[in-house]
Every structure is written in structure tokens, then in C-alpha cells.
Amino acid sequence: MHTTPHKTIDFWFDCASNYSYISIMRIEQLAKENQLSIRWQPFILGPIFQSFGWNNSPFVLQKQKGRYMWQDMIRECKKYGLPWQKPTVFPRHSVLAMRIAVLGRNEPWIGDYCRAVATANFVDDQDISSPALLDALLRELSLPSEQIMTDAISDENKQAFREQVVTAQSKQIFGAPTFFVGDEMFWGNDRLDDAIAYATRTNS
Amino acid sequence: MHTTPHKTIDFWFDCASNYSYISIMRIEQLAKENQLSIRWQPFILGPIFQSFGWNNSPFVLQKQKGRYMWQDMIRECKKYGLPWQKPTVFPRHSVLAMRIAVLGRNEPWIGDYCRAVATANFVDDQDISSPALLDALLRELSLPSEQIMTDAISDENKQAFREQVVTAQSKQIFGAPTFFVGDEMFWGNDRLDDAIAYATRTNS
Numbered sequence: 001m002h003t004t005p006h007k008t009i010d011f012w013f014d015c016a017s018n019y020s021y022i023s024i025m026r027i028e029q030l031a032k033e034n035q036l037s038i039r040w041q042p043f044i045l046g047p048i049f050q051s052f053g054w055n056n057s058p059f060v061l062q063k064q065k066g067r068y069m070w071q072d073m074i075r076e077c078k079k080y081g082l083p084w085q086k087p088t089v090f091p092r093h094s095v096l097a098m099r100i101a102v103l104g105r106n107e108p109w110i111g112d113y114c115r116a117v118a119t120a121n122f123v124d125d126q127d128i129s130s131p132a133l134l135d136a137l138l139r140e141l142s143l144p145s146e147q148i149m150t151d152a153i154s155d156e157n158k159q160a161f162r163e164q165v166v167t168a169q170s171k172q173i174f175g176a177p178t179f180f181v182g183d184e185m186f187w188g189n190d191r192l193d194d195a196i197a198y199a200t201r202t203n204s
Numbered sequence: 205m206h207t208t209p210h211k212t213i214d215f216w217f218d219c220a221s222n223y224s225y226i227s228i229m230r231i232e233q234l235a236k237e238n239q240l241s242i243r244w245q246p247f248i249l250g251p252i253f254q255s256f257g258w259n260n261s262p263f264v265l266q267k268q269k270g271r272y273m274w275q276d277m278i279r280e281c282k283k284y285g286l287p288w289q290k291p292t293v294f295p296r297h298s299v300l301a302m303r304i305a306v307l308g309r310n311e312p313w314i315g316d317y318c319r320a321v322a323t324a325n326f327v328d329d330q331d332i333s334s335p336a337l338l339d340a341l342l343r344e345l346s347l348p349s350e351q352i353m354t355d356a357i358s359d360e361n362k363q364a365f366r367e368q369v370v371t372a373q374s375k376q377i378f379g380a381p382t383f384f385v386g387d388e389m390f391w392g393n394d395r396l397d398d399a400i401a402y403a404t405r406t407n408s
Contacts, residue, residue: 064376068389174268
């Protein structure tokens with residue numbers, strides 16, 4: 001365990017997840033206002049859902065819940081002042097996007113990158129599984145896209161990505177976004193403010 | 205459709221549901237502060253879950269989610285200043301309790317009754333499927349328990365109860381608590397404040 005300059009919140013997210021989109025857009029500003037560090041913890045929900053016997057998102061498998069969720073997203077994005085457009089494909093495959101996020105999780109560009117991918121998915125209705133799109137997003141951030149794309153699919157980074165998913169499962173994560181302050185789990189964008197408040201009064 | 209003296213929120217709830225407990229304890233005060241009418245809409249989740257192919261609560265079927273929920277309840281009840289004790293049996297059968305609620309849904313005692321049942325379940329760890337307990341709760345409210353218990357299991361009230369469940373399904377309700385302001389659905393105690401705010405600015 002390394003020491004951190006101030007209190008820390010672990011942020012488990014998947015850019016394919018619609019409620020992760022809201023937290024991705026909010027968390028860096030909230031952390032700054034509350035003098036918290038974020039540990040970005042990219043993972044993917046697919047293997048988690050598969051472990052429950054589900055072959056897709058519960059928002060697809062449960063029609064009623066899915067239908068409600070799209071209404072809720074309109075209201076929630078309005079509440080938080082975020083742009084929103086229902087994607088024509090859901091959920092989109094996010095493996096490559098999240099491999100890049102694992103590679104960059106400790107880099108200063110991680111927040112900008114995640115916001116760019118989540119915005120592409122949930123505002124601009126773009127295919128975030130496309131290497132060409134991810135390449136373009138990285139270039140727009142003035143990042144060395146070619147090197148990043150190569151490193152993202154290296155054996156070492158693929159292994160780091162797999163380990164994230166294993167760690168998520170070992171922490172009993174069942175959805176995204178999920179926040180941890182120490183061992184205390186908070187699930188869903190609805191609990192981000194509670195997680196922040198908890199972190200500000202906890203040594204973590 | 206009858207006219208209501210002021211704006212109205214439909215409150216779909218099941219006293220077996222832990223997040224319903226929180227809303228049952230909160231809603232009457234919130235409605236009063238915001239000059240809203242509540243239409244109490246008792247139902248049971250069991251047939252809804254069965255229609256999804258589930259033979260129990262998702263909090264039982266999904267171990268990880270269930271484990272998290274019990275942690276979340278402690279924090280949420282603390283947040284809202286509500287007493288809380290994890291029940292030793294979950295979920296408890298609430299058919300009789302909810303039949304009584306259907307019978308009393310337009311009576312002045314409905315709020316007190318629901319709070320008494322939900323408190324028995326989630327604070328005092330009592331068996332709300334027990335007719336003796338429900339009888340005692342009604343008597344504590346100085347209500348004619350014998351008459352109410354008889355009327356609750358009349359054919360007419362059983363039919364009214366079944367119709368509540370059918371209506372819940374036709375409204376695509378998939379969990380509890382669920383709030384409606386007109387046709388706008390809000391799911392979960394987490395959205396009660398949003399539903400209230402929506403109702404105060406909507407003609408409903």
C-alpha cells in the first residue's frame with residue numbers, strides 16, 4: 001500500500017455503462033472540491049454479468065427496467081446539467097476502450113480520456129468499440145495515440161486488464177459505477193455524493 | 205377520474221420491501237411540506253418477480269447485491285434519521301398486511317398503519333405475516349381490528365388486491381417503492397425527492 005497525499009476514493013467504472021457516464025462526468029470536479037484523490041479503476045461489466053448467468057445487461061434482459069432507465073437517464077442528466085442522447089446501440093463493447101483506460105489509469109489524461117469516450121457513447125452516439133474512433137479521441141487530446149493503442153493491447157496490459165476484472169469480482173462488485181472508500185462500497189451514481197462525504201470524514 | 209384538492213403522487217409500495225420501508229416512513233411528511241396528496245397504492249412484489257422468472261427477491265437471488273443492500277440500508281436509515289434493524293427473515297410474506305392496506309388505502313389511518321407494519325418488519329424484527337401481529341398493530345392504532353381483518357379477506361377486497369397487482373404490472377412496475385406523477389414513473393426511495401419536486405411543478 002502506497003501513501004496518498006490525501007483521502008482517496010476508488011472509482012470502478014465501465015464506459016459502456018450509462019450510469020457510469022454520469023459519474024465519469026462528475027467525479028473529478030467533486031473530488032477537487034473535496035480535496036480527494038481518485039483511483040480510477042476501469043473494468044468491464046460483461047464477465048460480472050456472465051458470472052450471474054446473464055448474457056447481457058439487466059437493462060436489456062429486463063424490459064421494464066430498461067424502459068424505465070432510458071426515462072431516468074433523461075431526468076438524471078438534466079438534474080446534473082449533462083448532455084445526453086440515447087445511444088442507438090446499447091450496451092456497446094468497451095474492451096479496447098477500457099484496456100486503454102487501464103493503461104492510462106495513473107496518467108494525468110485519464111479523466112479527459114474517460115469523459116471523451118463516455119461522451120462519444122452517450123452524447124454523440126458513436127461506436128466506442130471502433131479503434132478508429134478511439135484513435136481519433138486520443139489524438140484530439142494531443143496524446144501519442146499510436147503508442148497508446150500498441151501498449152493497450154500488449155500482453156502485459158491485457159493481463160493488467162484481466163486482473164482488474166478479477167479484482168472487481170473479488171470485491172463483490174455487481175454493477176457500475178461502484179465506489180470504494182477503504183472497504184466501504186457505494187453502488188451507483190446515486191451514491192457518489194455519499195461516497196464523497198464518507199471519504200472526507202474517513203482516513204482512507 | 206375524480207378531482208383532487210391539490211397535486212397528487214401515486215405511491216406503490218410493499219411492506220415486505222426494505223426500500224419501501226424508508227419511503228413509507230418519509231412520504232407523508234414530505235407530501236405535507238409540499239402540499240401534495242398521496243394516493244397509497246399497496247401491492248406485492250412476488251407476482252411481479254415471478255413474471256420475470258424469479259422465485260424470490262433479487263436481493264436473495266443475487267448474493268452480491270443482497271450483501272451490499274444490507275450495508276446500504278444501515279447508511280440510508282442513518283441518513284434519513286430512521287431506526288433500523290436487519291430482519292432475521294427476508295422477505296417476509298406481506299399478503300395479509302397488504303390486503304389490509306388495500307382496504308384502508310383511502311382511510312385516514314393508512315399512513316399510521318403502514319408505518320406500524322414496516323416498523324414491525326424492519327425495526328422490531330416481527331413476523332408481519334402473522335394475523336396476531338397485524339391484529340395487535342391495528343388495536344394499538346385504536347382501530348376496529350376484528351372488522352378490518354374480516355373485511356380484508358372478503359372476496360371483494362381480495363379482488364381489489366388482485367387488481368392492484370394487475371394494475372402494477374400494466375404500469376410496468378418492476379420494483380418498490382415506485383412513484384407516479386401522472387404517467388411519469390420514479391423508481392426507488394432514491395427518487396422520492398425527485399418525484400415530489402416533479403409533482404410540485406406539474407398539474408397532475
